[in-house]
Amino acid sequence: xxxxxxxxxxxxxxxxxxxxxxxxxxxGHNSLFWYRQTMMRGLELLIYFNNNVPIDDSxxxxxxxxxxxxxxxxxxxxIQPSEPRDSAVxxxxxxxxxxxxxxxxxxxxxxxxxxx
Amino acid sequence: SQQGEEDPQALSIQExxxxxxxxxxxxxxxxxxxxxxxxxxxxxxxxxxRSNEREKHSGRLRVTLDTSKKSSSLLITASRAADTASYxxxxxxxxxxxxxxxxxxxxxxx
Numbered sequence: 001x002x003x004x005x006x007x008x009x010x011x012x013x014x015x016x017x018x019x020x021x022x023x024x025x026x027x028g029h030n031s032l033f034w035y036r037q038t039m040m041r042g043l044e045l046l047i048y049f050n051n052n053v054p055i056d057d058s059x060x061x062x063x064x065x066x067x068x069x070x071x072x073x074x075x076x077x078x079i080q081p082s083e084p085r086d087s088a089v090x091x092x093x094x095x096x097x098x099x100x101x102x103x104x105x106x107x108x109x110x111x112x113x114x115x116x
Numbered sequence: 117s118q119q120g121e122e123d124p125q126a127l128s129i130q131e132x133x134x135x136x137x138x139x140x141x142x143x144x145x146x147x148x149x150x151x152x153x154x155x156x157x158x159x160x161x162x163x164x165x166r167s168n169e170r171e172k173h174s175g176r177l178r179v180t181l182d183t184s185k186k187s188s189s190l191l192i193t194a195s196r197a198a199d200t201a202s203y204x205x206x207x208x209x210x211x212x213x214x215x216x217x218x219x220x221x222x223x224x225x226x
Contacts, residue, residue, distance in 0.1 A: 004158075031212070033214070035216075042216065042217075042218045042219065043159075043204070043216040045213055045214070045215065045216075048212070048213060050212065055212065056211065056212075056213060091158060091159070093159075095214075102164055103161060103164070104149045104151070104161030104164050105149075105159075105161060105214060106161065107151075107158040107159040107160070107161075108158055109157065109158045110157075110158050
């Protein structure tokens with residue numbers, strides 16, 4: 001398996017533009033998580049899905065952020081409109097049950113977002 | 117919100133020495149996990165210890181868990197320059213969410 005795949009790796013956009021981050025989890029994993037990492041706030045859990053259903057989005061900063069998981073192999077995190085304070089590294093992670101349960105979460109390489 | 121608090125925030129040691137990092141948390145957990153993050157990279161899972169376990173080993177890593185004190189420690193023995201990274205503890209409770217601490221930055225000098 002190629003691991004959790006995120007795209008793009010880097011995104012530079014102007015304030016007010018829409019940004020879409022993409023994630024492909026590991027095949028067989030049934031949970032997917034979106035985290036944001038900044039120097040000031042560390043790693044923050046934004047939202048997580050279980051079996052493609054959003055379970056907890058209490059970490060989503062505001063209505064400008066939305067996430068979807070239309071199927072087991074794809075998720076998006078959208079920011080519209082983007083603001084400079086959204087600049088961060090956004091990580092997607094997936095985890096599974098049963099055999100996978102002892103191996104924690106598998107993280108993608110992240111998307112470094114810069115909003116200017 | 118941060119669940120775990122790690123101590124120290126930064127640690128600098130010589131190659132070959134042992135490195136110990138501590139993590140404290142606030143609420144009951146199902147398991148506690150340790151992750152490593154190299155600069156500019158994603159997080160890599162190191163080890164998972166369940167709430168009914170007290171100690172776990174994986175190669176040069178030793179993790180302990182004391183649920184009565186709500187604390188855990190990660191010991192890296194015979195450290196190498198390649199161990200230089202940030203180390204995070206994370207707790208998973210009944211909600212299924214994994215909440216991370218602020219991390220310990222470890223520098224191993226050759």
